[in-house]
Amino acid sequence: MTTPPRHSDRVLSYRDLVRIRTQMDLPGRTSEFTGRIRGEREGAVDGLHFREVLTAAEREVVVRDHRGEARPMLMFGSNNYLGLATHPRVIAAVQEAVGEFGVGAGGPPILNGHGPLHRELEDRLAEHEGQEAALVFSSGYSANVGMMSALPGPRDLVLYDDEIHASMLDGLKMGRIEARPFPHNDHRALDALLETHGAAYQDVFVAVEGVYSMSGTVARLDRIGEVTRRHGATLIVDEAHGTGVTGPNGAGTVAMFDAADAVDIVMGTFSKAFGVSGGFVAAGGDVVDYLRYFARSYVFSTAPSTAICAAVLAGLDVLADEPEIHGRLMENTGYLAQALQERGFADASGVTAVFSLPVPAGTDVRAAAHDFHQRGLFLNHIEAPAVPTSQQRFRVSLTSDHTREDLDELLEGIDAVWAAHVLPVGGTAIPEPRLKR
Ligand SMILES: Cc1ncc(COP(=O)(O)O)c(C=O)c1O
Numbered sequence: 001m002t003t004p005p006r007h008s009d010r011v012l013s014y015r016d017l018v019r020i021r022t023q024m025d026l027p028g029r030t031s032e033f034t035g036r037i038r039g040e041r042e043g044a045v046d047g048l049h050f051r052e053v054l055t056a057a058e059r060e061v062v063v064r065d066h067r068g069e070a071r072p073m074l075m076f077g078s079n080n081y082l083g084l085a086t087h088p089r090v091i092a093a094v095q096e097a098v099g100e101f102g103v104g105a106g107g108p109p110i111l112n113g114h115g116p117l118h119r120e121l122e123d124r125l126a127e128h129e130g131q132e133a134a135l136v137f138s139s140g141y142s143a144n145v146g147m148m149s150a151l152p153g154p155r156d157l158v159l160y161d162d163e164i165h166a167s168m169l170d171g172l173k174m175g176r177i178e179a180r181p182f183p184h185n186d187h188r189a190l191d192a193l194l195e196t197h198g199a200a201y202q203d204v205f206v207a208v209e210g211v212y213s214m215s216g217t218v219a220r221l222d223r224i225g226e227v228t229r230r231h232g233a234t235l236i237v238d239e240a241h242g243t244g245v246t247g248p249n250g251a252g253t254v255a256m257f258d259a260a261d262a263v264d265i266v267m268g269t270f271s272k273a274f275g276v277s278g279g280f281v282a283a284g285g286d287v288v289d290y291l292r293y294f295a296r297s298y299v300f301s302t303a304p305s306t307a308i309c310a311a312v313l314a315g316l317d318v319l320a321d322e323p324e325i326h327g328r329l330m331e332n333t334g335y336l337a338q339a340l341q342e343r344g345f346a347d348a349s350g351v352t353a354v355f356s357l358p359v360p361a362g363t364d365v366r367a368a369a370h371d372f373h374q375r376g377l378f379l380n381h382i383e384a385p386a387v388p389t390s391q392q393r394f395r396v397s398l399t400s401d402h403t404r405e406d407l408d409e410l411l412e413g414i415d416a417v418w419a420a421h422v423l424p425v426g427g428t429a430i431p432e433p434r435l436k437r
Contacts, residue, residue: 017385048369048381057085057275059401063378073373074406076396077380081353082244082318082325083401085275090314097310105303109135110292113303121309124316125280129239129252129266133288136280137297138304140240140269141167143279146295147236147267148207149175151287155202159193161185161219163212165238184212187223194231204233210242210253214382214395216354217347218246218253225262236265244273245353250319250326256351270308274315278304329353329400332407336398339411343418353398357414359422361390368421369394377413 020033052064057080064070084090097117105113118136125134137143148171152158158172162181172179180197182189190206198204206228208219221237228235239252247256250273254263265287270278281291291298318325330350337350340357348355359365369381372394380395387393396410 048366048373051378058083059399059403059406061378065373071376073376073378074402074409075378076398076402076410077378078397078399079241079272080275081273081329081397081399082250082275082315083399084244084273084311084315084318087275087315087318089318090275090311093310093314094307097306101306103307104305107303108299108301109303110299115306115309117306117309117313118303121313122280124313125268126282128316129254129268129282130260131266131282132285134280134282135288135292135295135298136278136304136309137295138279138301139277140267140271140279141170142297142301143267143269143281144168144238145171145174146297147265147281147291148172148177149296150291150294151265152177152205153202156205157197157201157203158205158207159190159233160207161209161212163215163217164207164209165213165240168207168238184215185217185220185224187220187227190224191227191231194227194233198231198233204231205236206233207236208238210237210239210256211246211352211354213241213354214393215347215356216241216349216352216395218242218256218349218351221253221257221259221262225257225259229262234264235262236267237263238267240267240269240279241272241352241354243268244315244319244326245329246351249323250329270304270312270315274312276308276311276315278308278312325400329398332398332400332402335404336396336407336410339407340414343414355396355398357394357396359392359394361392363392363422365392365394368417371417371420372413375413375416377410 020029024032048066051066054062054064054070057075057078059075061073061075062070063073101115101117105115107113109118121136122134125136126132137146144165144167148158148168152175156177158177158179160168160172160179160181161184163184180193182193194204206224208224210221211218219237225235237254239254242253244250246253252266254260254266265281265283267281268279270276281288293299333350333353336355337348340348340355345357359368365381365383369379372379382393382395384392
């Protein structure tokens, strides 16, 4: 019997990617890279990326895979944490807004794209985040890029947690902002950096995420807030995965730590708990007005459609009026966290809807991902070369709509996949490598 090639033998290595990116001319780059990716999508190397989800973003979906087969699957890879993407009140609000305003804003906010629903949404978001004002962007990505490239100046420094999202890093690069990482959630290292470097700069910004998207860990905003305040720096919190999930009734991670006094700027998205797309920055009125003119992704981009604004406004109403939805999400996250902890996943906190399942280096993560797929379980896998092989993982996202049976089916799947692909025979301990980028 011939052994099938291992995942690591089939995929491009990080070194391959760097070689393709830096040493080849355009035809070479595109043909080598695209050839590999196309082969993957057509099933030549059993890729699971770009699976086509044929139905609404609910707990159960119908998925067409790379072989063209459609099958029902339990969805554990969606950011639709509260099920708002298909909530009847949200859908009704969108239909009404489309009836009145049509489907598109027709221009950037600074010219003709800013309407009454944009204004109302900005006011409601500011109130929700306990800030003076807010502005909405067409995506969370553009909110971070716009803010991080425009707010810090040439004599400023940004200190950022080394797990922050690519959109913040891209903004820093775009603005050519001087920036340094600090180790994940390490307020002592942050303190030391502020002590050593703070005085040399005009303004210092600290950038963290309320809930880290890859690991599901929560920023220790109590400690980070104290350190940042003591040094007179400005604290920015990306609440993409916190809004609607963490804190009392999903008020967010800032509320969870009662840290509003220590946080200057909150960024958030509509693409996670609100179930649509778009993003916002909430801050003091002067900062928000400054961004309206200097955040290039705001100024030079068409405003989100009024349908998006209507969906988020309705979502805010649902959050306030139907706390049982958040309650169901927390019951689910608590149940899964306990079951995962019993299996050795020590980092499963249950406070967030994101669970990271690290696999030891040497695991054929793609074979394991395939096994989940065959079992009808849709999980996201984070594989090399996106991360080093020692940091490969599965990522599970829960929603309020998952049932106890769904979670038990997931746990059975994890046990089976781990036994077949991950744990050494007879092994019990699961190493917990930390994600680095
Ligand atoms: C932490 C974080 N910030 C920002 C973004 C970008 O948001 P969006 O997908 O709405 O553009 C994401 C989403 O991928 C995220 O996880």
